[in-house]
Amino acid sequence: MRTDLDPRGAEATALDPMAVASYAVRRLKGETDDTFTLELQPVDGAARFSFAPGQFNMLYVFGVGEIPISISSDPLKPKTLWHTTREVGTVTRAMRQLKPGAVLGVRGPFGTHWPVDECEAKDVVIVAGGIGLAPLRPALYRILAQRDRYGRVVLLYGARTPADILYRSELERWRARFDLEVYATVDRAMSGWRGNVGVVTGLIGRAPFDALNTVALVCGPEVMMRFTVQELQRRGVRAQAIHLSMERNMKCAVGFCGHCQFGPWFVCKDGPVFRLDRLREWLGKWEV
Amino acid sequence: MKTIADLVAESAFFRELAPPYQQILAGCGRNVVFKTGAFVFREGDESREFYLLRAGKVAIEVDVPGRGAMIIQTLGEGDVLSWSWMVPPYKKRFDARAVELTRAIAFDGACIGKKCEADAKLGYEFFRRFTVVIAERLAATRLQLLDLYADRP
Numbered sequence: 174m175r176t177d178l179d180p181r182g183a184e185a186t187a188l189d190p191m192a193v194a195s196y197a198v199r200r201l202k203g204e205t206d207d208t209f210t211l212e213l214q215p216v217d218g219a220a221r222f223s224f225a226p227g228q229f230n231m232l233y234v235f236g237v238g239e240i241p242i243s244i245s246s247d248p249l250k251p252k253t254l255w256h257t258t259r260e261v262g263t264v265t266r267a268m269r270q271l272k273p274g275a276v277l278g279v280r281g282p283f284g285t286h287w288p289v290d291e292c293e294a295k296d297v298v299i300v301a302g303g304i305g306l307a308p309l310r311p312a313l314y315r316i317l318a319q320r321d322r323y324g325r326v327v328l329l330y331g332a333r334t335p336a337d338i339l340y341r342s343e344l345e346r347w348r349a350r351f352d353l354e355v356y357a358t359v360d361r362a363m364s365g366w367r368g369n370v371g372v373v374t375g376l377i378g379r380a381p382f383d384a385l386n387t388v389a390l391v392c393g394p395e396v397m398m399r400f401t402v403q404e405l406q407r408r409g410v411r412a413q414a415i416h417l418s419m420e421r422n423m424k425c426a427v428g429f430c431g432h433c434q435f436g437p438w439f440v441c442k443d444g445p446v447f448r449l450d451r452l453r454e455w456l457g458k459w460e461v
Numbered sequence: 462m463k464t465i466a467d468l469v470a471e472s473a474f475f476r477e478l479a480p481p482y483q484q485i486l487a488g489c490g491r492n493v494v495f496k497t498g499a500f501v502f503r504e505g506d507e508s509r510e511f512y513l514l515r516a517g518k519v520a521i522e523v524d525v526p527g528r529g530a531m532i533i534q535t536l537g538e539g540d541v542l543s544w545s546w547m548v549p550p551y552k553k554r555f556d557a558r559a560v561e562l563t564r565a566i567a568f569d570g571a572c573i574g575k576k577c578e579a580d581a582k583l584g585y586e587f588f589r590r591f592t593v594v595i596a597e598r599l600a601a602t603r604l605q606l607l608d609l610y611a612d613r614p
């Protein structure tokens with residue numbers, strides 16, 4: 174069912190997928206040592222950018238290259254677009270050098286989305302690792318905007334060290350809410366850190382949710398997702414209720430070029446969000 | 462006030478153990494409290510006890526020369542802390558420090574050992590539970606070693 178708060182449904186995709194729109198950098202916010210968020214606004218000023226949580230855009234740094242980056246902003250505030258990016262190579266490095274006012278090409282939104290509507294009346298467990306929190310943030314914004322429609326909402330987040338925790342002040346605000354359970358953990362920390370140390374999968378066993386009435390949304394490095402799935406299933410969450418966001422290298426983002434092939438799927442249009450039972454055959458050694 | 466036997470019976474670790482066995486093991490336990498910042502034990506200490514954490518949080522730390530103390534793992538409510546009392550050289554291998562006010566049951570390893578020797582079934586049930594904890598910790602440590610978030614998102 175579409176609602177007032179649901180800007181676009183499953184069909185949310187670019188009208189002309191090859192058209193590049195010009196967006197200006199409004200702000201570049203450093204998140205961690207190697208991660209930053211770009212706030213973008215359409216150069217023509219008027220356009221709204223509607224998307225569904227979990228979708229991505231192709232961002233084009235003129236003269237350098239084009240890469241897929243998930244949308245990490247609030248789908249209910251479609252006038253600005255946020256993209257949280259980790260600097261790993263040529264394009265992401267160039268992106269980090271952009272100054273306010275610089276113009277970037279945007280194609281999108283592309284791909285499937287988190288099944289936020291399907292989560293209604295159920296407990297929702299969001300498991301994120303590292304930068305994997307970025308594509309999940311819009312889902313959480315959506316859920317919190319209609320909080321009474323959901324059961325318990327739990328966010329489990331794992332990062333490398335305390336300095337690598339993404340959206341830290343927002344996580345702290347979320348943790349202070351009475352209607353959201355937030356547990357964060359890091360893989361290593363120096364003495365004096367008062368939070369948890371240990372892998373994010375270790376949080377699943379004791380998180381407060383009813384496994385038989387839960388939808389799980391998972392995003393992070395593939396190995397982390399593999400072990401997360403095992404723990405969720407050990408708790409009794411069914412494969413049909415587990416959704417993962419997969420990553421493959423991309424070029425066209427519209428199912429033409431085959432760059433992002435994953436088994437019979439193209440991650441750019443059949444994904445990036447997949448239901449676990451549909452992937453089962455292709456996950457091989459995941460043993461799900 | 463709850464007795465040690467009550468606390469043992471309620472704990473996830475011992476919950477499914479037969480009540481008479483819970484009673485026997487409770488006889489080897491005592492209540493302990495650690496203030497924030499206090500050491501539960503230090504690396505190199507003789508290892509005579511293990512702990513079942515009831516509340517609070519404990520950091521397992523190791524001193525890295527030139528970098529200071531690093532936390533390898535934190536444990537909380539329901540977790541078992543320390544198994545060096547079972548294996549030679551019976552010394553604590555890490556520091557364990559209460560990150561918050563922590564309440565626990567400390568079990569006397571020699572006492573438990575005697576009870577397990579006297580009743581092989583109890584010994585099997587007890588060590589089976591400990592093996593699960595050790596296997597889970599090892600799996601988690603392997604994942605940590607992979608340094609998952611270092612290169613790829």
Ligand SMILES: Cc1cc2nc3c(=O)[nH]c(=O)nc-3n(C[C@H](O)[C@H](O)[C@H](O)COP(=O)(O)OP(=O)(O)OC[C@H]3O[C@@H](n4cnc5c(N)ncnc54)[C@H](O)[C@@H]3O)c2cc1C
Pocket residue numbers: 229238240241242243244257258259260261262263264265266304307308419420421422423445612613614
């Ligand atoms: C659907 C989708 C959504 C994505 N969302 C985000 C997001 O929200 N934020 C974000 O930071 N990234 C995201 N990525 C990953 C991002 O697209 C890549 O990090 C980016 O393409 C790297 O481009 P580059 O030119 O900077 O690096 P390159 O110069 O292409 O590569 C430099 C180095 O980084 C490695 N590398 C390449 N791709 C990746 C990758 N995916 N992850 C890690 N290392 C890589 C290469 O092996 C190489 O060693 C997403 C990818 C997909 C498919």
Ligand code: FES
Pocket residue numbers: 422423424425426427428429430431432433434439440441442
């Ligand atoms: S990126 Fe071209 S088919 Fe997916």
